[in-house]
Amino acid sequence: MTETATPKPLLEIKDLAITFSTPDGPVHAVRDANFTVMPGETVAIVGESGSGKSTSALAAIGLLAGNGSVSSGQILFDGEDIAHASEKRFVELRGNHIGMVPQDPMSNLNPVWKIGFQVKETLKANGLAGDNPKERVAQILADAGLPNPEVRAGQYPHEFSGGMRQRALIAIGLACRPRLLIADEPTSALDVTVQQQILDHLDTMTSELGTAVLLITHDLGLAAERAEKVVVMYKGRVVEYGPALDILRNPQHPYTKRLISSAPSLSAQRGDKHEAIVDEIVPGKAEPLLKVKNLTKIYDIRKGFGKKEKFTAVDNVSFEIPKGTTTAVVGESGSGKSTIAQMVLNLLDKTEGEIVFDGEQIGNLSEKNLFKYRRRVQPIFQDPYGSLDPMFSIYRTIEEPLRIHGIGNAASRQKKVKELLEQVSMPASTMHRFPNELSGGQRQRIAIARALALQPEMIVCDEAVSALDVLVQAQVLELLDELQREMGLTYLFITHDLAVVRQIADNVCVMEHGKIVEQGTADEIFDAPKSAYTRNLLGAIPGASLI
């Protein structure tokens, strides 16, 4: 590594403090933040939600929400302090000096205008439309990796897939060749293989153009891979920054250390793996708790004028889950994994195949037996903000299953709820509260408590931790692990995150387009993957190659 004389930084954040005025008083979102971005280099800001990472970056382009303002400090762009610049100055800077690629591809494109129009707007606003704007637009879209750019320019956002929309947003962000690009979690909403492609492409484009990138992400592995410098933020302050690889291999601040030890992609590589509670799973001996054979689900899609098309969501899937173990079903969006979960829970009818639980077919159960089945298999869903009824107090939520199945009386149910709350490490006083007062991780723990109320044998976790911050996610996974040990639970774990799987699963099924492409023990899948798709998925895990 050669040391060159340090030229002027492109962006310098000095002692920055950002405050939001809310009806409940001022909120100090960012305090004493300091970091720099050199021309042509990528700096990643890493943090959980509420860390102030997005806020700091948005301040640099003048896009703070209405009630936010820079209360002290400086934002120096090429030497000029723009912390309190006029709107006019920001309009000049945006687009051709500082560009932005936002997070959610669907909500960030105006649904009523064509893609080509939205790209052309950028060019015209910054005086770069030139003589032939249509050609220029097509060129820009092609550069961003969109095939058939002339056709695509004439389409609307809802006609694009998620990955394509993100490419369009990147095209818009880079259209006027800005010197600095702010990328706010540009790929969080995408599948991991698409994420890899898009970030690779972004890398290529920015290095060709010499654009500096301020990359905001919650994923430390991703940050370390894609950036030269990593800045770690926690509760509005910068706690550590330095060369990316150095931060990763040699973290100093306790928070950074915590992040690294909890991040699934990084811990997976360290070989922290799930220890099976059953020391020896003797194959063929014990009857599996859940057996799925030739499971198929076909949907009829109506296509206007009375025509119907068949869509196969799940295609001839078979796997087994031995008692007391965790089987993970991994796949990207559209792979059919959630559909399998719904069928196992009998919330969705299957088209063909068998689902056998503890020797019993659950396809044609009578009402009464279905009711009994429900006691033995319980779900935990993905969205912590949707899985608890906002109208029910926590007590009512956890008590509901007991009430439905007529277990005990009011007094014994109260006792049981207290016990369950303790099991999920929540104070007993929580039971009087309501979901809107709890955080995402806390709600998920309540969902677990509710699932445990009937003392089920199997729990189906449908992306149960995917919506949680890294540290909270680690906590919840630990809890699930503990419960499995204590109670001998069996888990069917649905997820898109292969890294998480390493931490928790004994067996893994990899799915693509409704079919299982590979299955085996976790060790087999991770150490010696057989199918190309699995290898792709493994390769796409951010940070995988670095430790």
Added chain:
Amino acid sequence: MPENQNFNPEDGLPISKVRAGKVSKYKIEHFVAPLDETPLQAVDSVKETGKPLSMWAEAWRSLRKQPLFIISAILILAVIVVAAFPQLFSSQDPTYCVLENSNEPGREGHIMGFNLQGCDIYARVIYGTRASLLVGIFTTLIVVVVGGAIGALAGFYGGWIDAVLARLGDIFFALPLILGAIIVMQLPAFRDNRSVWTVIVTLAIFGWPQLARITRGAVIEARDADYVKASRALGLSRFRSLVKHVIPNSLAPIIVVATVNLGVYIVAEATLSFLGVGLPSNVMSWGNDISLAQTQLRNNPTMLMWPALFLSVTVLSFIMLGDAVRDALDPKARKGA
């Protein structure tokens, strides 16, 4: 297959050039913030202080402070008291009309003056409150129950039930409130038995589709929620999950619309009476009084002005209440954590 992947010819595994990490051209210092400034807190701790707050409690808290709510609530209470106990507010018998007093302006003991027949305007206005309020309240009740039930069933069960009920709503919608009410009031059954109740039923017949539409929308949004799926997975039947989970969560828009509509129905009754197809002339109502006053507009404008004022203020207070409630229940304002 991703486009910029090369494959190692030996083992077929992909090589990624870009992903070996990046090293900067410049020297980057490794900065660590002092621990006392940036202490670590427990991950995701539960707030144990403070009273528990359900969504309704939160909404009530913010509602209480809004001036719009306070004013409208006071006005509505006042109107209800006047309707229930008119005797407390006017010692004058409203049906006692002396032709000599015809169109006399306000004077001692009769502050609003007299109308064409010589009846005390103030007394008529006070006693007329009841009819108008009854129409508003009961029409709203019927519309909420009938429209709400139909909308909930259509939204929840979907399929052909929804198609049929939605078309039914569209059909009634196609006849605007006033026009439809006019037709219905022409029918012998209604025409010969005009009373507060016929007006209520007439307005309700054409008022339910709007509420059904709103309920349907709210139910459709709520029925796909995970907590409904969770309750089904717990063993709750579809119908019971509709009653226990979906409907309580759909109440917010219903309440807002119902409150505003209460005011609208009072105006509608007045309009119908004005057109001569509303309440019979022997029933005292603001609408009737306004209707009687139109011919006298040039000579005695106060005859029209007072009942109109009372009507407008009452309707205004209901609409303001609806507005205030909507702001308090605004989901964007109350979305948690």
Added chain:
Amino acid sequence: MLSFMLKRIAQLIPVFLGATLLVYFLVFATPGNPIDALSGGKPMSDATRAALEAQYNLDKPFWVQYGLYLKNLVTFDLGTSFSGQEVSALLGRAFPVTARLAILALLIEGIFGIIFGVIAGMRKGKWFDSTILIASLIVIAVPTFVLGFVLQFVVGVKLEWAKPTVSGAATWGELFLPALVLGLVSLAYVVRLTRTSVIENKSADFVRTATAKGLSRNRVVTVHILRNSLIPVVTFLGADLGSLMGGAIVTEGIFNVPGVGHLLYQAIQKGETPTVVAIVGVLVIVFVLANLIVDMLYALLDPRIRYA
């Protein structure tokens, strides 16, 4: 787009049939001798009674009656009023007047409603916004006929800025005041709807992205916020035609406008139920057509709908 149109037309046909059936059913099939309903409770001779029965085909089974009613409706054979005039002729004279009135009202409420709504929404919380909110509430609360009288009195009689009543010619100029009264309540609704829409879209993600592109504030407001906010407003304006038709009765009565509403009002007063039924039938057709046009406009404004 074509399939969307055809689907909507297909959906509206049962609505049209249902609405006309409802009207017909209410009058002719509910308890009480239909002839009594037709006569408005007035006594009549046997000859008149027989003539009416034949005219309304009351000697035939219900479905045939309804079928004939529909046929007459669509071919504009609307019978004669008690005074002997052809209802279709009367309508032919009255309809253009009401059409002018309604169009004027729609323009007033549309143009002013959107402008005020956008300003209020963009300046949320400031004095213009608060004023608009309160003013709109008051306008909604005060019945149209009261507003009509007050304005007629103040503007027409006291200030003499406009003629208090409309002549038989009913020119555009004369119709301005009645149109204002007719559209005032709807204006209030349009302002509030536009305002809410603008506030919602103002903080939308795509607006932030548009700003990040370096677009001027003006362009962001017109091309992005306004364009997206118009969608619910247009739908409302179309559906509002129904309430305009209802309000026209009152307004035309106050200002003496010789339109459909006036015709209807007089028929009601005289108890001429057959005329009332015929006119309402025509109005339903108009309403259904207006709905169709609104749906087309909606699809034009929102490309996502075209593929639904």
